[in-house]
Amino acid sequence: MYGFHALADVPPQLLLSQMNDPRVAEHLPLLRGAFDHAALERFLDGKAARWKGDGLGHWAIWHEGKFLGWGGFEKDGDVWDFGLVLVPEAFGHGGAIARQMVAFAQKDKRIDTIQFLLAPTRRSVKALERMGAVETEKARHDGQTFRRFLLNVS
Template sequence: MGKRETEASLRCMELGIERTTMGLNLVRLSEIELTDIIVLHNDPRVLRHLPLADGNFDEFECARWVESKETQWEVNGYGPWGFLINGVFAGWGGFQLEMGDVDLALVLSPEFWGCGRAIYRKIIEVAFKEMGFESVTALLPPSRVRADGMLRLGFQAEDQVEVSGTIFYRYRLWAPEQRQRKG
């Protein structure tokens, strides 16, 4: 773990969410200030892992983007949330319909990168215990060089897929009861 990652993990531990998710709130993206989302989506450190983004994410684009994410909830009954850690916007993520699968997204502000595991645990718990999904997928761009972390979380590498002309690596995590049937 690099110095930055260690500092981020320590910050999340200080905030009390590394072992518990008590300081974490999942809220609809429409409840997040657009300026917070705009800052996140224009951060070059975040953009490095969002190959479909162009770095020109203004208020108009953000409002359209939030509306499209809210539509996921209306159409599919699930969608992405905004993550608040002790009341501070940390990023967004959750589930989106992607190529017929429930796809997991997790986009965090660099100041909260060390909090990803705790946030992941919470949203996976919601996926399998509350929403009853059989599996979720995750699409990672080639820039994510530490994709072995997906395997440690229980995901299985599936294949490469193309989204809007960009290649992603697809991973799948089966619900615990599905893993037992397949194992």
């Protein structure tokens, strides 16, 4: 079982290290340039605003006392967008974390459909297909194209 906690409680150096790791940045086309203290502050403020506006957002993910990354749900139109960004040492945990979060979504009456947007660098979609997610049209955000999958959880 993974623990989900407030992003603001993560020691800043852990998030700075994660977001500046080229293995992480490779799959984050919206991340441009160095992720410095000012970028971290904007990131945390933005995530806090989503919690306030949507009533749901991204958590810090911990397992056995180790920070594995962050992820969760943000409202995007009529669907809830699922995001998951792990530290490289935790890349193998993605499927299990996603399943735990989808189980959370299935119990949350606000969530009918989950959207997964994958960067073109993400080749394997087997885990999404096993969950029942279906690829739809591509999505564009901030000039970048993503593969889009939808999962009905209601």
